[in-house]
Amino acid sequence: xxxxxxxxxxxxxxxxxxxxxxxxxxxxxxxxxxxxxxxxxxxxxxxxxxxxxxxxxxxxxxxxxxxxxxxxxxxxxxxxxxxxxxxxxxxxxxxxxxxxxxxxxxxxxxxxxxxxxxxx
Amino acid sequence: xxxxxxxxxxxxxxxxxxxxxxxxxxxxxxxxxxxxxxxxxxxxxxxxxxxxxxxxxxxxxxxxxxxxxxxxxxxxxxxxxxxxxxxxxxxxxxxxxxxxxxxxxxxxxxxxxxxxxxxxxxxxxxxxxxxxxxxxxxxxxxxxxxxxxxxxxxxxxxxxxxxxxxxxxxxxxxxxxxxxxxxxxxxxxxxxxxxxxxxxxxxxxxxxxxxxxxxxxxxxxxxxxxxxxxxxxxxxxxxxxxxxxxxxxxxxxxxxxxxxxxxxxxxxxxxxxxxxxxxxxxxxxxxxxxxxxxxxxxxxxxxxxxxxxxxxxxxxxxxxxxxxxxxxxxxxxxxxx
Numbered sequence: 001x002x003x004x005x006x007x008x009x010x011x012x013x014x015x016x017x018x019x020x021x022x023x024x025x026x027x028x029x030x031x032x033x034x035x036x037x038x039x040x041x042x043x044x045x046x047x048x049x050x051x052x053x054x055x056x057x058x059x060x061x062x063x064x065x066x067x068x069x070x071x072x073x074x075x076x077x078x079x080x081x082x083x084x085x086x087x088x089x090x091x092x093x094x095x096x097x098x099x100x101x102x103x104x105x106x107x108x109x110x111x112x113x114x115x116x117x118x119x120x
Numbered sequence: 121x122x123x124x125x126x127x128x129x130x131x132x133x134x135x136x137x138x139x140x141x142x143x144x145x146x147x148x149x150x151x152x153x154x155x156x157x158x159x160x161x162x163x164x165x166x167x168x169x170x171x172x173x174x175x176x177x178x179x180x181x182x183x184x185x186x187x188x189x190x191x192x193x194x195x196x197x198x199x200x201x202x203x204x205x206x207x208x209x210x211x212x213x214x215x216x217x218x219x220x221x222x223x224x225x226x227x228x229x230x231x232x233x234x235x236x237x238x239x240x241x242x243x244x245x246x247x248x249x250x251x252x253x254x255x256x257x258x259x260x261x262x263x264x265x266x267x268x269x270x271x272x273x274x275x276x277x278x279x280x281x282x283x284x285x286x287x288x289x290x291x292x293x294x295x296x297x298x299x300x301x302x303x304x305x306x307x308x309x310x311x312x313x314x315x316x317x318x319x320x321x322x323x324x325x326x327x328x329x330x331x332x333x334x335x336x337x338x339x340x341x342x343x344x345x346x347x348x349x350x351x352x353x354x355x356x357x358x359x360x361x362x363x364x365x366x367x368x369x370x371x372x373x374x375x376x377x378x379x380x381x382x383x384x385x386x387x388x389x390x391x392x393x394x395x396x397x398x399x400x401x402x403x404x405x406x407x408x409x410x411x412x413x414x415x416x417x418x419x420x421x422x423x424x425x426x427x428x429x430x431x432x433x434x435x436x437x438x439x440x441x442x443x444x445x446x447x448x449x450x451x452x453x454x455x456x457x
Contacts, residue, residue, distance in 0.1 A: 084305035088365035
């Protein structure tokens, strides 16, 4: 039987630390609950730089982020349609992702995402 | 000058149902939308995607929802002003003078903003240097294709618009097509055609390239493109066309003197009026404690805003609440027996 309250709490409510880095270099580190998206983590914590106009429907490309190579390869691969939307994003690069498609899990603990200069 | 009871800004589901509610209570309205079709985000972003949370409709697509809403307001014969955008709101006596980009004027006691996240505008190039050519030799849509005859045109993008125009213009112009990756999201037949035209050297295809800079003294002369690994090429060109889809922008709404909370307009939840008398906001664009960005919330907001409009449109009449099943007046308005 697990009784340690701290461990128990972490067990029912697991979080991952995500670092959001604005284009001007300003960093925001927040804990985001597993199962939420990186986009939702930004919106819920009032972090500027992610617009998410369509609310996570992969329909607008305004939650565009860059992910450094080492992390990029560890992320779940893009599903159909994400690259099509990224074509329309502001300055897409080979390490671009839509943050609404990145679901937070233990594997993403410590992830850093970089915001583009702007979303539109 | 068109005189009406209400001008609705935005022909998405929320605006359409608000129009229905206005019709039911006997008011007239005019509906303005920047898109060339009715339906807002439902039609522009997800016409084929299913929606599961419309009350009493277990599943429908954005297009089906739109068509049903259009059907529902047919009896009222309201006018739509598509491909047009409300630019300016000015107070005139106790009413609002509403001016559109296409030069239409409305005089109305009520304006209902059902603008979603704003109006759809083409996404532009990120490069600063293109701005001075914007609208002249750097374009985001084609209005008159004859201007490209015997000219060099650099087309950017990987969707149907980019492919279709590359194919079409290759008949009479020297076309380069530039896309940031190898895959295209356009129709497979168009992609095939592009590849053939490239092999026959009728068009120049550059994949894994994007725009870096444009140059020209007065008129556009060159466009510089760059690959991911920093390789750059310079193409001589008379025109640059960009097809990167549409983006929602708040646009002129931000200049109407309304309170704004981020990109949303705060309203009261009694009648969804903003800080300006006679201007209401409903749907995704409004905000209040507990706001949910659901279509069904937009319907509720539209119904209440319509009653709010009644007060200013018929100041001498008393609003009478009636059910559609029981009221002969409403049945007359709907043209049913």
